[in-house]
Amino acid sequence: MSRESFGGGMALDDELPRKNGELLFESPWEARAFGLAVALSEGGRFAWRDFSAELAESTRRDQEAAYYRRWLDALERLLLAQGLVNKEDLQARIDELAHEHHDHDTDDSEIGTLSEIRDIHCAKDAHEFAHSIRTTAR
Amino acid sequence: MTESHDHNEHEMAISLRTRALESLLIEKGLISADVIDGLIDRYENDIGPMNGAKVVAKAWLDAGYKSRLLNDGTAAIAELGFGGRQGAQMVVLENTDDIHNVVVCTLCSCYPWPVLGLPPSWYKSYAYRSRVVKEPRAVLREFGLELPASIQVKVWDSNSDVRYMVLPKPPHGVDTLSENEAARLVTRDAMIGVETLDALDARTGHR
Numbered sequence: 001m002s003r004e005s006f007g008g009g010m011a012l013d014d015e016l017p018r019k020n021g022e023l024l025f026e027s028p029w030e031a032r033a034f035g036l037a038v039a040l041s042e043g044g045r046f047a048w049r050d051f052s053a054e055l056a057e058s059t060r061r062d063q064e065a066a067y068y069r070r071w072l073d074a075l076e077r078l079l080l081a082q083g084l085v086n087k088e089d090l091q092a093r094i095d096e097l098a099h100e101h102h103d104h105d106t107d108d109s110e111i112g113t114l115s116e117i118r119d120i121h122c123a124k125d126a127h128e129f130a131h132s133i134r135t136t137a138r
Numbered sequence: 139m140t141e142s143h144d145h146n147e148h149e150m151a152i153s154l155r156t157r158a159l160e161s162l163l164i165e166k167g168l169i170s171a172d173v174i175d176g177l178i179d180r181y182e183n184d185i186g187p188m189n190g191a192k193v194v195a196k197a198w199l200d201a202g203y204k205s206r207l208l209n210d211g212t213a214a215i216a217e218l219g220f221g222g223r224q225g226a227q228m229v230v231l232e233n234t235d236d237i238h239n240v241v242v243c244t245l246c247s248c249y250p251w252p253v254l255g256l257p258p259s260w261y262k263s264y265a266y267r268s269r270v271v272k273e274p275r276a277v278l279r280e281f282g283l284e285l286p287a288s289i290q291v292k293v294w295d296s297n298s299d300v301r302y303m304v305l306p307k308p309p310h311g312v313d314t315l316s317e318n319e320a321a322r323l324v325t326r327d328a329m330i331g332v333e334t335l336d337a338l339d340a341r342t343g344h345r
Binding site for chain 2: 024025027028029031032033034035036038039040042043045048049052053055056058059060063064066067069070072075076079084085089090093094096097098
């Protein structure tokens with residue numbers, strides 16, 4: 001457990017929370033998952049309390065999983081349970097995006113919209129991707 | 139297969155899942171990318187522990203505000219323009235000569251966003267969540283905070299209905315400062331309860 005201090009007093013409005021010595025989000029998808037859940041709730045698509053309950057359920061299932069993994073699992077379960085998204089559509093979209101990414105990856109034209117793709121040094125077969133995603137999404 | 143390869147593949151899979159969800163929700167008209175961008179920007183730039191620091195400084199210097207804050211945290215925090223749309227009640231816990239309060243959320247890493255922004259990673263860690271309830275003094279010691287046995291340590295477990303924030307004991311001589319100056323002495327960790335400020339000299343900011 002490590003502690004990040006402000007280093008002797010914090011400046012006010014000119015100092016951003018991300019300057020606390022710690023990044024708010026470790027990868028872009030964490031920010032998107034965060035923004036999605038909060039925006040849907042603020043837009044009245046679900047009650048925050050229901051999301052919290054799912055987040056607690058994610059935690060019960062896997063105490064040690066990283067926060068935003070538990071967060072995304074919770075969001076996905078809630079959206080499926082409320083019928084805002086259906087499972088087949090979701091899987092189909094994941095497959096589509098994986099193929100899209102695969103195409104980008106093989107023709108080496110431009111990097112996909114995901115900035116974290118740059119960190120992947122090992123080109124993967126799209127079908128293998130889709131499979132691994134299916135496994136984690138379950 | 140290396141660990142980092144596994145990690146990358148996992149990251150890629152989860153990032154695709156997130157994109158898939160977002161794109162379906164946009165297609166259905168349930169959300170717009172601009173709204174999500176705006177929210178992320180708000181939390182990255184406008185909401186953070188500087189909000190809580192203003193609340194704490196005002197409570198230190200204005201007895202009337204302090205009593206309103208301890209009676210009804212949600213309303214008193216809203217007086218300064220801070221509030222969440224998540225509907226949780228805010229409860230402010232006062233540290234005194236006899237009681238030291240610490241905040242955790244063992245279930246879902248709930249955190250008082252409107253006043254502290256998003257939680258630091260150690261707050262969300264399994265180690266903190268599981269240990270601080272069982273052995274608070276040992277955990278506080280790891281944060282460099284050794285409390286005398288005469289001080290009672292109370293651990294508060296947040297939930298979706300109630301979020302806690304600690305009102306730290308003020309540094310020595312804080313009453314000579316303005317609210318803005320006092321707010322600069324308040325740290326995020328003190329408002330979670332893993333740090334104290336009362337050993338500070340308010341005029342120099344040094345211990």
